[in-house]
Amino acid sequence: MKSDQVPSFSDIKEAQKVIAPFAHRTPVLSSTSINKITGSELLFKSENFQKVGAFKFRGACNAVMSLSDEDARKGVATHSSGNHAQALALAAKLRGIPAHVVMPENAPKVKVAAVKDYGAEITFCEATLPARESTLAEVIEKTGAQMIHPYNNAYIIAGQGTAALELLEDHPDLDVILAPVGGGGLMSGTAIASKGIKPSIKVIGTEPELADDAYRSFKAKKLIPLDATTTIADGLRTSLGTLTFEAISEYVDEIVTVSEEGIIAAMRLIWERMNIIIEPSCAVPLAAVLEKNIDLNGKKAGIILSGGNVDLDQLPW
C-alpha cells in the first residue's frame, strides 16, 4: 500500500489485523424507541467507546504501527486540535516512539492536557492554517518525524474502514450504511470496506448544510473546498482531501445534508434514549434519517457513531 493512493478492501482487512491488539472492538447498540420513531432498524457502531473516545484511533494506530522501524524511529508529527492529535499521541506511545503535535495557542485546555497526558510533545502556534502548516514543517525539519495527515493518507483511511468492516461482520444483513463526512477519512474507509464486503449495500454520506463541501464536490465531480463554517459539528469543519475525494467519488452512492437544528435534536435523542454520550458530529447520520432526507422505511441500516468527546460545559441545549 502507498500512503498517497486510495486503499483497497484488502488494505482494510490488513489494517484490521494490524490494529487488533490495540483497538477496542466496539459494541453495536440499538434502541427500540429510536427504531419506532424512524420506522427502520438502526444499528449503531459505537466508536464513542473506542480508545481516545473516537474512531480516529483506528487510523492513527494503523498508520503508526505500519511504519518501518527505520521510519518510526524519529517519531510522528501532525497538526490538530482534535481527536486525531490524541489518537496519534496514544498510538505513538504504544509503539514507544515520539509524537510531535502542533496545536493552535487557543486550543481548549482540556484537549491540550489530553494530548500531553498521552506523552506527546506539543508545539504551539498561531491559530491560522498557514501558521499551523509552517510550524509543522519546522518541527518535521528539526526532528525528522513522519508526518501523519489526519485523513488524506491511505493508512488512515484503511484504519477508519475497520469500523464498518466489524459492523458488517457482525450484521451482514444491513441494507444501508451511513457515516458523517468531514475530511472524508471515515467516509472513505467506510465506503471501501462496505462495498468490499457487500457490493449491494447502499453507502450514504451525511454532512451539515453549513459544511457541505463533500455534497457539492460529489455533485460537481470536482473538489470544491469549504469556506469557513460555524457548524456545531466541529469535527466536520474540514474539506475533503484529494485522496478522500477520489475514494468517495468511486464508492459512495449518495451524500445528503442536514440542518443545525437537526444535528442538535438527533444528538439529544441519542443521549436521552440510549444513555450514551456522543459529540455533535456523530449525530449527523441520525439527523439525516430524522429529517427524512433518506428513505429507510422498513430497512436495516448501520450508522457509524464517530465519537463522544464533548465539552460538558458547552452543551447545545
Add this chain to the structure above:
Amino acid sequence: MKSDQVPSFSDIKEAQKVIAPFAHRTPVLSSTSINKITGSELLFKSENFQKVGAFKFRGACNAVMSLSDEDARKGVATHSSGNHAQALALAAKLRGIPAHVVMPENAPKVKVAAVKDYGAEITFCEATLPARESTLAEVIEKTGAQMIHPYNNAYIIAGQGTAALELLEDHPDLDVILAPVGGGGLMSGTAIASKGIKPSIKVIGTEPELADDAYRSFKAKKLIPLDATTTIADGLRTSLGTLTFEAISEYVDEIVTVSEEGIIAAMRLIWERMNIIIEPSCAVPLAAVLEKNIDLNGKKAGIILSGGNVDLDQLPW
C-alpha cells in the same frame, strides 16, 4: 416466597429465570483511566442500559410476572414519580394487564409522558405522602389491583438482586461489591445475591450524607426514618422499609456516606471518561471510592450503576 419476607438466594436465582425473557443482560464496563485514578480495578454493571433506563425494571418485572393469573387479572398499582412507575407500567404491558400509577400533580411532564407511553392509567393527587397513599388506597379499592411496593416487597428485592448475580457470574473474582442505598431494594438484593454466590465478598452500601438513614439505622440497629432531604441523588430520597432494613442488617458489611460535591464529581467523571449517561444516584458508589471512604487499593470491585434517567436541561454543572 412470601412477598413480606426477606427473599433467599434461591429466590433471586428463580427471579433470574422469571425475568430472563424480558430484561436485558446489561453489559459490564470498565475504564482504564478511572482505574488509574482510583488505584483499583472497577467493573461497572451498567443498569443505565436496562429497560426503562434503570435496574427498577428487574424488580417490577419479577413482581408482575410472578403473580398468579387470578391476582394479575385486575392489574397492579403503585404510587411513584420515578423509575418504579415506568418499570411497573412496562412490566404490566408485557404481561397484558392494567397498571395504575398514582403520581403527584407536580410530577415532571417527561416522567408522566413516559408512564403514559407504557400504557399505564395515571391518577394525579396532591404532592404529599398522605395524599399519595390515600389516593392509591382508593384506586386499589376501586380496581382490585395488586399493590406493588417499590422496594419493601420480596419479589422486588429478588428481582433487583439479579443484577449482582449476573455481575458475579461474569466476574467471580470480585473482592468487593458496591451499590447505592435509597429504599434499599437494590442494596438488599445485591447483598443477598453476592453473599449467596460468594460468601467471602465484602458488600458495601453507599449513601448521600444528606440522606443517611440507612447508615444511621445500620449503626443503631433500628430503623431510623429519613427527614426531608435535598440531596441531588433524587432516587435515594427514600427511607428503608422494614424488609430492606432486615436484609441490609443481615447481609451488608458496611455503609458509608458521601458528600454532594463528591456525587457530582463522580457523575461527571463517569460521563467524561466512559461516555455514558448516569443519574446522580448512580454516582454514589464511585463517589465513595473517590472520597477514599473505602479502601480499595489493589482490589477488584463491582459497582452497580443503577440508572441513567436524568433531565438534560438540569445538569449539576
